[in-house]
Amino acid sequence: xxxxxxxxxxxxxxxxxGILFLAPALIYILLLVGFPFxxxxxxxxxxxxxxxxxxxxxxxxxxxxxxxxxxxxxVFATTxxxxxxxxxFILLFANILAIIFTQEFTGKWFARFIFIxxxxxxxxxxxxxxxxxxxxxxxxxxxxxxxxxxxxxxxHLSNDRNLFWLASPDLxxxxxIFVQVWRMTPLATVILxxxxxxxxxxxxxxxxxxxxxxxxTLLMIKLPLILPIMVIALLFSMITMFGDMTVxxxxxxxGPVDYTRVLGLYSFQVGIEGGNLAQGAAISLxxxxxxxxxxxxxxxxxxxxxxx
Amino acid sequence: MxxxxxxxxxxxxxxxxxxxxxDLEIKQGEFLVILGPSGCGKTTLxxxxxxxxxxxxxxxxxxxxxxxxxxxxxxxxxMVFQSYALYPHMNVFNNIAFPLRAQRxxxxxxxRVIREKVEDTARLLEIDMLLDRRPRQLSGGxxxxxxxARAMVTxxxxxxxxxxxxxxxxxxxxxxxxxxxxxxxxSDITAVFVTHDQIEAMGLGDRIVVMSEGKxxxxxxxxxxxxxxxxxxxxxxxGSPSMNIIASAHxxxxxxxxxxLPKTLNDNPENARIFHYxxxxxxYLGSDRLVYGYVQGHDSHLTLAxxxxxxxxxxxxxxxxEFAVHYRDLKFFDQRSGARITRRNPAEAL
Numbered sequence: 046x047x048x049x050x051x052x053x054x055x056x057x058x059x060x061x062x063g064i065l066f067l068a069p070a071l072i073y074i075l076l077l078v079g080f081p082f083x084x085x086x087x088x089x090x091x092x093x094x095x096x097x098x099x100x101x102x103x104x105x106x107x108x109x110x111x112x113x114x115x116x117x118x119x120v121f122a123t124t125x126x127x128x129x130x131x132x133x134f135i136l137l138f139a140n141i142l143a144i145i146f147t148q149e150f151t152g153k154w155f156a157r158f159i160f161i162x163x164x165x166x167x168x169x170x171x172x173x174x175x176x177x178x179x180x181x182x183x184x185x186x187x188x189x190x191x192x193x194x195x196x197x198x199x200x201h202l203s204n205d206r207n208l209f210w211l212a213s214p215d216l217x218x219x220x221x222i223f224v225q226v227w228r229m230t231p232l233a234t235v236i237l238x239x240x241x242x243x244x245x246x247x248x249x250x251x252x253x254x255x256x257x258x259x260x261x262t263l264l265m266i267k268l269p270l271i272l273p274i275m276v277i278a279l280l281f282s283m284i285t286m287f288g289d290m291t292v293x294x295x296x297x298x299x300g301p302v303d304y305t306r307v308l309g310l311y312s313f314q315v316g317i318e319g320g321n322l323a324q325g326a327a328i329s330l331x332x333x334x335x336x337x338x339x340x341x342x343x344x345x346x347x348x349x350x351x352x353x
Numbered sequence: 354m355x356x357x358x359x360x361x362x363x364x365x366x367x368x369x370x371x372x373x374x375x376d377l378e379i380k381q382g383e384f385l386v387i388l389g390p391s392g393c394g395k396t397t398l399x400x401x402x403x404x405x406x407x408x409x410x411x412x413x414x415x416x417x418x419x420x421x422x423x424x425x426x427x428x429x430x431x432m433v434f435q436s437y438a439l440y441p442h443m444n445v446f447n448n449i450a451f452p453l454r455a456q457r458x459x460x461x462x463x464x465r466v467i468r469e470k471v472e473d474t475a476r477l478l479e480i481d482m483l484l485d486r487r488p489r490q491l492s493g494g495x496x497x498x499x500x501x502a503r504a505m506v507t508x509x510x511x512x513x514x515x516x517x518x519x520x521x522x523x524x525x526x527x528x529x530x531x532x533x534x535x536x537x538x539x540s541d542i543t544a545v546f547v548t549h550d551q552i553e554a555m556g557l558g559d560r561i562v563v564m565s566e567g568k569x570x571x572x573x574x575x576x577x578x579x580x581x582x583x584x585x586x587x588x589x590x591x592g593s594p595s596m597n598i599i600a601s602a603h604x605x606x607x608x609x610x611x612x613x614l615p616k617t618l619n620d621n622p623e624n625a626r627i628f629h630y631x632x633x634x635x636x637y638l639g640s641d642r643l644v645y646g647y648v649q650g651h652d653s654h655l656t657l658a659x660x661x662x663x664x665x666x667x668x669x670x671x672x673x674x675e676f677a678v679h680y681r682d683l684k685f686f687d688q689r690s691g692a693r694i695t696r697r698n699p700a701e702a703l
Contacts (some may be wrong), residue, residue, distance in 0.1 A: 250405050251438035255452035256426035256505070265451070269442045 088326035095320035107327035116303060117311065117328065122334075124308040127222055134226045135282050136275070139233035140220050144263065146234070147241045163330050164231035172295035179210035179296070186210070214304045221305045224292055229285065234280040240274030241267060276347040285338055287320045306330055356381040356543050357511060359404065362411035364397050364567075371397040373567030375411070379545060381513070384537050386546045386558030390590070394567040396546045399513050402545065403432050404611040416510055424457065431504035437496045439488040446471055446484040451501045456507065474506045478536075494525050501533075503542070512537075514546045518553060524645070530556055549592050555579070563587050585691035586698065588684055597656045599648065604694060605686045610643070610659035612682035615666045616675040625659075625677035628658070635668050644668055648676075 047271060055061050089107055091100040146157055163171065188209045190196040197206050210220050244267060252262045252316050257352055268275075292310030299306030299314070306314075308328065316325015357379035364372040372394040379385050387395045398407040402413060404425035412421050431452065440448050440641050449471045453462050461633055462470070475481040479500045488496060497517060518526050518533075524541045534557055537544045541703040548554055555575040563570040563578060563586075572581035582588035588607055589595045596607040619625050629649035645660040658676060660668065668674070685694040 151379075217543060245436065245438065247434045247436045247438035248440065250400075251432065251434060251440075252455075253405060254403055254425045254430065254432045256455040256507075257451070258455070258680075261455055 085326040085330060088322050089330045091323050093322045095322060103323075105200060106155040106333075107323050111324060111327045111331065116306075119303055119330075120306045120308055120311045121331065123304070123306060124287060127218075127225065127305075127307060128283055131222050131225045131229070131286060132279060132283055134222075134235050136229045136279060138226065138239050139278065140268075142230065142234045142276075143237035143241055144267075146238055160234065161231050163228050164235075168228065168291045169295060171228065172224070172292055175220075176211075176296055179220055181207060181209050181212055184208070184210060191268050212301055214301055217297055217301055217305050221293055224296065225286055225289070226291070229282045233282050235279070236274060237271060240271035243274075244270050273347040273350045276343050276350065280340060280343045280347075283339065287332060287336060355379060356414075356416060358414045358543075360412050362398070362401060362413065363409045364401060365392070365404060365409045370375060370567045372401065372408075375563060375567075375569055377569065377572070378493040379543060382541050382543055383559045384534065384544045384557055385560050385562065386548060387562045387564060388548055388554040388558075388590075389564035391549055393564045395549075395564050396515060398564070399432075399547050401517055401543060402511070403430050404428050424553050427508040430508040430513055431507055431511075433500045433504050433515065433517045435516040437488075437500040437517070437520070439496060439499055439657070441488050443487075444484065445475070445480065445486050445488070445491070445499050448488070448499055449474060449484075449506050452503060452507045470506055470646075473657065474502045477505075477540075478502045493521050493528060497521065497529060499534070505542070510543065512542050512544045514544060516548050516550075517546075519548075519550070526553075533557065542652075549614050551593070555591075563590065565590070582684065582693065585686040586692075588686070592641065594657050594659070594688075596684070597658070600688065601652075601653045604688050605691075607684045607686065608678045608682050610657040611703040612678050613656070613658040613676055614660060614664075614678075615668075616677040617666060617690055618664060619677045619679070622677060625679050626683060628678070630658070630674050632668055632670055632672055632674060634670060637662070642668065 056065075087100060090102055090104065092103045092106075093100055142160060146160070150156075167324060177183070184207065187196060187210075188210070190200070193335065194200060195202045196208065198204055202208065209214060211217050231322065240345050248266065248270075257266070288309050290307065290313055293305050293307055293310050294313070297305045297312050308331070311321065312325045312329040315328060316322050319325070355378035357377075357420045359375055359377040359379075362372055362375040362377075363370070375394075375398060387398060389492055390545045397406060401408050404420070404423060404427075406577055412419060413428070414420060415428055434625070440451065440570060443451070450467050453460075454465045455468060455469070456462070471484075472481060475484055478501060480495060480498045480502060483491065483495060483499070491499065497520075500517065510652075514533075518529055521529055530553060546553075546557055560572060561575055561578050562572050565586050571578055571587045573581070578587060579591055582591070585598065585605065585607070589598065592609055594610050596606050596609050597613065598607045613628075613630075616622060616625070616627055630646050631649070632644055632646040633655070634645040636645075640662055642660045644660060645655050646658070660666065685696050686692065687694055
């Protein structure tokens with residue numbers, strides 16, 4: 046008698062297929078996120094170094110040592126300061142650009158393409174470019190300022206021929222924040238553009254018939270409606286920025302002195318370059334509760350602001 | 354006196370002629386319905402009146418002033434969209450107040466005036482207890498009232514309504530239709546109402562504009578449009594089931610299913626055209642019987658008859674009957690253009 050059941054082939058089984066489809070993401074998360082995270086926690090509570098990889102539990106000793114370290118406190122403060130200042134500018138520029146890019150104008154496609162580039166470029170490559178731009182001696186910015194009379198003997202800004210972008214404490218901090226803003230604005234812009242174009246055209250037409258002009262429509266309709274998406278964009282860029290070390294690693298190595306040293310870089314320098322894995326892990330873990338609290342708070346705020 | 358005058362209005366989107374030469378006058382205080390199938394250009398026409406769409410050619414004037422080049426806020430019009438387009442992040446009060454605030458400077462509204470106007474309008478539409486609610490907390494009917502309140506609060510010269518009833522369920526819709534009509538009559542506002550629903554159009558319109566393919570097919574009262582259609586399109590678009598059209602040697606002629614009745618019911622057969630009718634199927638619809646069958650000599654198309662149920666005539670399937678249409682209920686159309694032809698003597702024309 047012929048069986049009515051379908052031939053059993055493993056891929057016909059929903060459970061098997063489900064697990065197969067999930068596997069790449071699961072493997073990625075477990076191997077490259079979950080495992081390192083747990084390892085960092087294990088390291089943070091141990092006395093492991095590059096030279097001695099035996100894990101013995103030492104309690105909160107690493108965290109206490111790190112917290113009492115003045116350099117760490119300064120690094121922590123710098124990280125928060127850089128993150129907050131850059132977010133203000135990122136949000137401001139991203140909003141302006143998103144509004145511009147959702148209008149109709151000739152060359153829009155090209156302009157969008159150009160503005161997305163900073164984000165599409167590999168970070169380290171872009172940073173090497175900025176390293177040249179901000180070079181102590183050969184900075185093209187300095188050259189332009191020199192040619193226009195702002196620099197050099199009798200210049201408006203300085204009598205020097207250079208501004209020493211990455212060598213003076215103030216300019217180094219400004220440079221790092223500027224480069225971060227340059228690098229992160231495109232992603233925030235893209236997210237906000239998606240938000241703006243998801244506003245139903247009926248609502249905007251209605252506002253126009255109701256007599257609302259550009260600024261009123263922007264402030265009373267568009268921005269409130271994309272607020273939840275703005276919070277998401279902010280969250281993305283804050284978390285990226287808070288944990289980032291590439292920008293300062295390439296541009297300043299944390300200098301001059303400690304002025305541009307941020308948490309990610311300091312953790313790397315202590316843990317990898319200095320060989321004290323346990324303390325490096327402890328340093329990086331300080332950011333974790335802060336970021337977690339921030340993410341929870343912002344996601345809840347976003348879902349509360351969600352009106353549709 | 355006509356409040357809105359539209360002449361030679363055209364709108365082309367690339368090669369598509371959405372509105373293709375419309376001339377129309379809208380009278381002060383009337384309820385004008387623009388009726389047509391989807392894609393006929395009715396919404397584009399309305400959006401041009403609102404100022405949301407720039408005409409490719411032609412002119413619009415409102416209250417004697419040419420507004421063709423003016424933005425919406427300078428036209429004295431307001432609009433209710435099909436989706437109601439309520440601002441989701443504002444409560445009902447702020448929704449209704451929005452157009453007042455937007456025009457605050459031009460019209461010199463202060464806070465107190467705005468509050469009074471919003472509350473008065475809300476009371477008129479019986480939504481004054483909902484002023485603190487957000488749109489998502491409202492039912493479909495309440496949303497519609499808020500949208501109308503927001504459109505009315507500025508006392509516009511013309512109220513434009515783009516299928517505002519189509520998002521309501523059937524029961525609510527009939528109710529909302531009555532209320533809208535009452536409200537328009539009592540407030541004496543000029544309303545332009547776009548719809549594809551002929552029942553809505555017949556029920557609401559003082560006059561109906563029938564549109565197809567970007568052109569006006571006919572303008573008239575509901576009765577004129579139904580009883581005296583200007584062409585084959587209007588004749589078949591209105592009425593459900595639609596008019597039977599039969600081609601004869603020189604022209605087409607049509608008659609509505611409700612005018613196509615068994616000969617025995619006709620007290621004066623002299624004035625009626627008799628057809629041999631082969632009944633194929635009978636649907637019992639409660640108040641009526643819908644009869645599908647073939648007229649002798651024209652059996653390529655089904656011809657429908659709508660016989661009231663209270664008429665005690667038995668109609669059996671697969672049987673020949675004699676059906677009659679009164680001569681005055683026969684409409685003649687040009688074979689090619691579909692334009693209506695008047696026949697002095699319909700009896701001879703057949």
